[in-house]
Amino acid sequence: MTDSSHYVVVGAGLAGAATAWQLASRGHQVTLLERNVPASHDASSHGSARIFRYAYPEHFYTRAVVESKALWDGLVAATGTPLISPFGAVDYGSERNPRLLASVLADEGIEHELLSASEARTRWPQIGFDTEVLWHPGAGVIDAETAVNAIVGLAVGNGARLLTDWSLHSIERNGSGYHLTSTSGETLDAGNVVVSTGGWLPRLLGSLSLPDAFLAGLPDITVRQEQAFHFRYIDHGSAGRWPTFIHKAADIQAYGLPGGRDAGFAGQKVAEYNGGPLIPSAAEQTGVVDPANRERVADYVRRYLPGLDPEPYAETTCLFTNTPNEDFLIDRVDNITILSPCSGHGAKFAPLIGQWAADLATGSRGVPDRFRPTAGVSTS
Structure with a gap:
C-alpha cells in the first residue's frame, strides 16, 4: 500500500527541517523523509559548531543574516533551547x-x-x-545538531510526520503528483516535493523526473x-x-x-x-x-x-556542497522544489531558507532571483 502526503520534504538537515516546520506551521500536510536520522553524522548538519556571523562583502547576505537572526530568536523562544552561543x-x-x-x-x-x-x-x-x-x-556559534532536532520537534508538533531510515531512490510523475520510491522499495505519493539532500543531490538529480531544460539551467554542483x-x-x-x-x-x-x-x-x-x-x-x-x-x-x-x-x-x-558563485539554490519546476543552501555558509540562514523554500513550494511568495537560475527557462 502506498502512503500519501500533500508536501514531502526529503532530507532532515537544517534546511529540510526548517522547510518542513514552515510548511507544517502554515497548516499543510507534511511528511519529512530522512535517509538516516535528523542531523545524521555523515551529512552536513551534524555536530555542535557552525559559525553564525554578519560579515559579508555585500549587503544582500548581511541583511539576510539580520532577517534570519529574528527567526532564530523565535525558534529559541518557541523551544526554550539555546541554539547560538x-x-x-x-x-x-x-x-x-x-x-x-x-x-x-x-x-x-x-x-x-x-x-x-x-x-x-x-x-x-x-x-x-x-x-x-x-x-x-x-x-x-550555532549548535547545528541541537537546532535540527529542535526544528524537527516544532515541525512534528505542528502535525508533520517524520520518517527515518527512508532513503530516496527516485521520483516519478504520477498524474498531477509524484510517486517516491526508497532504496528499500517503500513508496510514498505526494502532491509537492522539496528535495533538500545536501551532498547527495548531484547523484539524485537525474532520477527526480525533472525536465531536461530545468536540469540544464542548474549550476554545476x-x-x-x-x-x-x-x-x-x-x-x-x-x-x-x-x-x-x-x-x-x-x-x-x-x-x-x-x-x-x-x-x-x-x-x-x-x-x-x-x-x-x-x-x-x-x-x-x-x-x-x-x-x-x-x-x-x-x-x-x-x-x-x-x-x-x-x-x-x-x-x-x-x-x-558548492555552487560556482557560492549562492544558494532554491528553485522550482512543476511541483518539485530543489533546495541546496550550500557552499559552507548556509547554516546561519536555516530558518530563513526554510521560509523561502516554503514560500516557493506553496507559491505564496517568490525567492530572491539569484537563487533561481532557471527562472524564465522554458521547460515545455
Missing part, C-alpha cells in the same frame, strides 16, 4: 578585505570595530593577526569532503575568550571556531576552506582525513595561532 567574530587577511566588510556592517547598523593588527593582537594575543581586523560581537581539526588551548583559562575567525591570506583560507562538545570543549576547531578532496557525491565519502591537509592546517596553526597546541587532538570530515 555568543563568541563574536574576527575577519582578517590580505584577501578578506576587513575594511569593506566594516563598511557593509556600518551601512546596516550592525555593531563592529575595525582594528589595526597590533590593536587586535593586544586584545587577542592567542591569534597572530597579519592585517587590519574586523570585529563584530554579535557573531557566535560539486561536493567536497571537508576536513576539520581540533587544537587544544594552551591556556585552558582562555577558552571563553576565543572568537570565531575567518582568515584569508594569499596562501591559505582558514576558519576557526570554539569546538564545543564536538571535541570536549577543549579547543578550537580549525579548517582550510574547501581544503578537502572533490567527490562525486556524499555517497562516495570515505571519512578518511588527507594527511597533507592535516599538515597544512597544523602548519597554519603553528604560524598564525600561537594560543593553540599545533598537534590536533581530534579530527573529522564533513560535506561542503
